[in-house]
Amino acid sequence: MEKEKIIIDCFGCDNPESVIKGVAKTIRNLPEIKLIAAGNRKTIEEILKDEEFDKSRLEILDAEEIITNDDSPVDAIMHKKNSSLVQSFLRLKNDGEVAAMVSAGSTGAVLAGSSVILGRCEGVDRPALSAFLPTDDGKEVCLVDCGANVDCRPEQLLQFSKYGADYMRCVHGIAAPRIGLLSVGTEDKKGNALGKATFKLLKDSDLNFKGNIEARTVLCGDVDVVVTDGFAGNVLLKTIEGTANSMIKKTLYLLKKHLPKEYDGSFIKSAFAELMQQVDFNSLGGGVILGVKKVIVKCHGSSNSDTIFNSVRQAVKMLEGGFNKTLK
Amino acid sequence: MEKEKIIIDCFGCDNPESVIKGVAKTIRNLPEIKLIAAGNRKTIEEILKDEEFDKSRLEILDAEEIITNDDSPVDAIMHKKNSSLVQSFLRLKNDGEVAAMVSAGSTGAVLAGSSVILGRCEGVDRPALSAFLPTDDGKEVCLVDCGANVDCRPEQLLQFSKYGADYMRCVHGIAAPRIGLLSVGTEDKKGNALGKATFKLLKDSDLNFKGNIEARTVLCGDVDVVVTDGFAGNVLLKTIEGTANSMIKKTLYLLKKHLPKEYDGSFIKSAFAELMQQVDFNSLGGGVILGVKKVIVKCHGSSNSDTIFNSVRQAVKMLEGGFNKTLK
Numbered sequence: 001m002e003k004e005k006i007i008i009d010c011f012g013c014d015n016p017e018s019v020i021k022g023v024a025k026t027i028r029n030l031p032e033i034k035l036i037a038a039g040n041r042k043t044i045e046e047i048l049k050d051e052e053f054d055k056s057r058l059e060i061l062d063a064e065e066i067i068t069n070d071d072s073p074v075d076a077i078m079h080k081k082n083s084s085l086v087q088s089f090l091r092l093k094n095d096g097e098v099a100a101m102v103s104a105g106s107t108g109a110v111l112a113g114s115s116v117i118l119g120r121c122e123g124v125d126r127p128a129l130s131a132f133l134p135t136d137d138g139k140e141v142c143l144v145d146c147g148a149n150v151d152c153r154p155e156q157l158l159q160f161s162k163y164g165a166d167y168m169r170c171v172h173g174i175a176a177p178r179i180g181l182l183s184v185g186t187e188d189k190k191g192n193a194l195g196k197a198t199f200k201l202l203k204d205s206d207l208n209f210k211g212n213i214e215a216r217t218v219l220c221g222d223v224d225v226v227v228t229d230g231f232a233g234n235v236l237l238k239t240i241e242g243t244a245n246s247m248i249k250k251t252l253y254l255l256k257k258h259l260p261k262e263y264d265g266s267f268i269k270s271a272f273a274e275l276m277q278q279v280d281f282n283s284l285g286g287g288v289i290l291g292v293k294k295v296i297v298k299c300h301g302s303s304n305s306d307t308i309f310n311s312v313r314q315a316v317k318m319l320e321g322g323f324n325k326t327l328k
Numbered sequence: 329m330e331k332e333k334i335i336i337d338c339f340g341c342d343n344p345e346s347v348i349k350g351v352a353k354t355i356r357n358l359p360e361i362k363l364i365a366a367g368n369r370k371t372i373e374e375i376l377k378d379e380e381f382d383k384s385r386l387e388i389l390d391a392e393e394i395i396t397n398d399d400s401p402v403d404a405i406m407h408k409k410n411s412s413l414v415q416s417f418l419r420l421k422n423d424g425e426v427a428a429m430v431s432a433g434s435t436g437a438v439l440a441g442s443s444v445i446l447g448r449c450e451g452v453d454r455p456a457l458s459a460f461l462p463t464d465d466g467k468e469v470c471l472v473d474c475g476a477n478v479d480c481r482p483e484q485l486l487q488f489s490k491y492g493a494d495y496m497r498c499v500h501g502i503a504a505p506r507i508g509l510l511s512v513g514t515e516d517k518k519g520n521a522l523g524k525a526t527f528k529l530l531k532d533s534d535l536n537f538k539g540n541i542e543a544r545t546v547l548c549g550d551v552d553v554v555v556t557d558g559f560a561g562n563v564l565l566k567t568i569e570g571t572a573n574s575m576i577k578k579t580l581y582l583l584k585k586h587l588p589k590e591y592d593g594s595f596i597k598s599a600f601a602e603l604m605q606q607v608d609f610n611s612l613g614g615g616v617i618l619g620v621k622k623v624i625v626k627c628h629g630s631s632n633s634d635t636i637f638n639s640v641r642q643a644v645k646m647l648e649g650g651f652n653k654t655l656k
Contacts, residue, residue, distance in 0.1 A: 136574055147512055150520035184475055184562040192478035192559045215563045216570035228563075231520045234512040235543040235560050239567035242544035246464055247575040250606060254599040255583075263591055271582040278578060 004099035005059075006315055007091055010039035011066045011084040012105030014302045019104055020044055022308025024051035027058060029309060030316070036061050036091065036098065039084040063087040069301070073108030077116050085109055089117040092294055099324060100295035100315040102286070104303035111148050114292040121327050127291040128160045129230070129298065130167065131237050134278055135221035142168055142177075142225045143218070144290060146233035154197035157181075157227050161207055163290035164225035170321030171314075172224075180213030180223035182232055188212065194229060202227075215239075244279050248272070286311045288318070293327055295319060332427035333387075334643055335419055338367035339394045339412040340433030342630045347432055348372055350636025352379035355386060357637060358644065364389050364419065364426065367412040391415040397629070401436030405444050413437055417445040420622055427652060428623035428643040430614070432631040439476050442620040449655050455619040456488045457558070457626065458495065459565050462606055463549035470496055470505075470553045471546070472618060474561035482525035485509075485555050489535055491618035492553035498649030499642075500552070508541030508551035510560055515540065522557060530555075543567075572607050576600065614639040616646070621655055623647060 010019050016039065023037045034057045037044050041062040048058075065083035067076040080086055085105050092101045103110050107129065114120075114127050129148040132140045142164045149156060161179050168177035181199055183191040190212055191199065202209040210223050215236055218226050228236070252272065259265050286299030286307065295318050297311040318324070338347050344367065351365045362385045365372050369390040376386075393411035395404040408414055413433050420429045431438050435457065442448075442455050457476040460468045472492045477484060489507050496505035509527055511519040518540055519527065530537040538551050543564055546554050556564070580600065587593050614627030614635065623646050625639040646652070 136577065150512055150523075182563065184478055184559060192557075195478075195559075214570075215566035216573075218567070219570055219574045229520075231512060231523075232560055232563050235510065235556075235563050236567050238543035239546070239564050240571045242542075242547055243568045243571035244575055245544075246547045247572055247579075247607075249464065251575075251579055251599070251603055254602050255596065258595040258599040258602070260592075260595055263595075264588075267586040267588055267591075268583070271579070271586040274582050274586070275579055279575075 004319060005034040005036055005095075005097050006100045006102065006312055007036040007038055007061070007088050007098055008308065008312070009084050009088040009101065009103035009105055010037050010044060012068060012103070012109070014104075015304060016043070017047055018304040019308055020047045021051065022303075022305030023058065024048055024053040025305045026309045026312045027053040030312065033057065033312065033316070035059070035312070038063050038088040038091070040064055061087055061091060067106055067109045069106045071106065071109065073106060073112040074116070076106070076109050077112045085113060086117065089113040093118050098294075099319050100297070102297045102299065102308060102311045102315060104286075104299045104301055104307070107147065107298060110296065110298050111289065114289045114296060118296075119293050121291055121293055124291040125156055125159060127289050128156075128163060129287050130164060130290050131233075131287045133219060133237075133240065135219050137221040139172075139221055141218060141221065141223065143233055143237060144225065144227055145230040146237045146287065147230045148289075149230040150234070151231070152194060152229040154194060154201050157194070157198040157229065158201045158205060159291065161202060161205070161209075161225060161227045164227060165207055166326040167288060167290065167318070167323065168224045170323040170326065171317045173321070174224055176208040177224035178210045178222070179207050179225045179227060180210050182215065182218075182226055182228035182236065183212035184214070186212050186214060198227075248275070286314065288314075295324060332647060333362040333364055333423075333425050334428045334430065334640055335364040335366060335389070335416045335426055336636065336640070337412050337416040337429065337431035337433055338365050338372060339391075340396060340431070340437070342432075343632060344371070345375055346632040347636055348375045349379060350631070350633030351386065352376055352381040353633045354637045354640045355381040358640065361385065361640065361644070363387075363640070366391050366416040366419070368392055389415055389419060395434055395437045397434045399434065399437065401434060401440040402444070404434070404437050405440045413441060414445065417441040421446050426622075427647050428625070430625045430627065430636060430639045430643060432614075432627045432629055432635070434629075435475065435626060438624065438626050439617065442617045442624060446624075447621050449619055449621055452619040453484055453487060455617050456484075456491060457615050458492060458618050459561075459615045461547060461565075461568065463547050465549040467500075467549055469546060469549065469551065471561055471565060472553065472555055473558040474565045474615065475558045476617075477558040478562070479559070480522060480557040482522060482529050485522070485526040485557065486529045486533060487619065489530060489533070489537075489553060489555045492555060493535055494654040495616060495618065495646070495651065496552045498651040498654065499645045501649070502552055504536040505552035506538045506550070507535050507553045507555060508538050510543065510546075510554055510556035510564070511540035512542070513540065514542060526555075576603070614642065616642075623652060
């Protein structure tokens with residue numbers, strides 16, 4: 001990591017100020033990191049003027065325009081040439097010293113830019129979006145695809161499985177990552193037409209394929225990679241989020257209701273603060289765009305400075321683990 | 329409900345004894361109900377011999393065979409003629425006094441029997457399986473299809489929406505149930521090929537269509553019916569179950585960890601007992617097979633006596649609300 005730089009797209013997200021402060025935080029906390037912050041120079045300088053960090057390790061890439069969630073992703077990538085995102089992609093593509101990008105901007109635009117500007121790895125049909133979920137045994141499971149490709153062919157799901165396995169091998173040092181195919185039952189013959197065809201491909205592949213897995217056991221830690229199409233993967237991901245929120249609300253309400261009057265409830269707050277850390281997307285970093293020529297971490301639109309720090313750390317782990325070599 | 333009877337398939341589930349005890353419990357708690365318990369007469373009589381209930385309101389339908397989850401559903405329906413499930417279906421089909429059936433047996437076999445023995449409503453292409461989920465505002469949302477049809481056409485999703493609306497109208501008295509189409513975003517154009525085509529059909533229908541809904545807001549109570557194909561619906565349903573279990577485990581562990589030593593933790597148990605009631609499938613009754621000629625409630629394979637009681641009560645509500653008339 002001595003020479004490699006990581007570029008942060010600072011705009012197009014819900015809280016650019018938090019993202020920009022995250023740049024300073026990351027430099028403070030990762031002693032050797034060199035970052036490039038892309039976006040309006042004046043705004044970035046203004047937000048960073050009171051932050052203490054080693055300014056020699058930051059470069060600002062001036063870019064006036066912003067791609068928003070309301071823009072058509074492909075149009076925006078084609079026409080908003082001076083946006084923080086397009087400028088980030090161009091630099092990532094053309095500068096051999098820049099090894100990775102982190103963005104909290106429009107998912108569609110990040111995916112479009114990955115294909116249109118940066119380019120796919122050889123033999124890759126479509127890039128995929130992965131998410132990393134905390135498992136019950138304190139590890140994480142890679143879910144791919146979680147929304148990039150809502151209609152898929154079996155060959156694509158096979159590719160997604162390979163990307164996911166590469167990630168878990170490089171970042172977590174798992175020699176033969178266990179692959180599970182999301183289905184409606186664990187039996188070999190369960191599944192929709194796509195699943196049944198994919199099952200055969202996975203079984204004939206040299207991947208460590210563990211068969212079908214049901215959605216209810218995704219968080220149990222039985223497999224390292226869960227592969228599915230982007231529609232079902234997105235449903236799974238957002239259901240986890242919605243259910244976790246709903247459970248937290250219900251549980252807090254009932255704990256307060258049953259708490260004896262003479263007890264101080266502050267320990268409940270502490271327990272939930274720790275719970276939030278375990279299940280919070282911000283503390284987990286971001287998803288990764290798989291199948292493209294460099295490392296791209298796409299974090300949540302509502303990312304804060306912690307997310308940026310965690311996402312950069314995740315990109316560093318990928319680079320140190322040799323993930324960029326798997327892209328060749 | 330004076331003359332109508334409800335038939336309970338007592339076997340093919342995880343705990344037939346609990347189901348059979350649930351028959352007695354239901355008769356004790358619903359003063360006018362008449363039930364038929366299908367299954368091995370000796371076993372049923374043995375289990376019920378110490379139960380107190382009005383025996384004049386129970387008939388036993390003797391059936392030796394059992395259809396299990398390992399049987400091929402269609403084969404089992406065709407060949408296990410003396411199974412509790414097939415006998416239940418034959419009685420339901422042929423006896424005008426029997427208005428509904430409750431089964432905790434193999435979902436595939438219940439679906440197969442619904443089509444093969446009982447028969448679909450006129451114009452219905454495929455029956456669907458619905459589930460009812462507790463929303464944050466204390467009501468419930470109907471999810472259809474949650475696993476019966478893993479590959480669907482848009483016209484089927486339109487039919488499922490109609491079934492779901494009928495149910496919510498009859499059982500909950502909602503005049504114009506709000507329909508949401510499960511998608512990867514709330515914008516009109518979001519979705520896979522199936523979703524985009526279904527969106528148009530729903531928009532042109534006379535249903536109260538509220539557009540696309542994301543999985544994360546399914547439990548918020550913004551719509552009364554969520555429609556999707558059986559693959560995504562099954563993923564959604566099982567993800568809720570898995571995430572709820574995972575959250576309960578994590579939260580309990582952290583509460584115990586943070587609980588001050590001098591505090592008695594029994595109030596946490598009380599809070600979680602109430603939480604479990606709210607999120608437990610057993611207390612909610614069962615799913616409903618929609619699109620077939622009579623009322624069929626399919627409850628969880630691990631159903632206990634409470635589930636049976638709740639499922640019969642659910643069937644009664646459907647009959648009292650005139651749901652069987654919508655089937656004509």
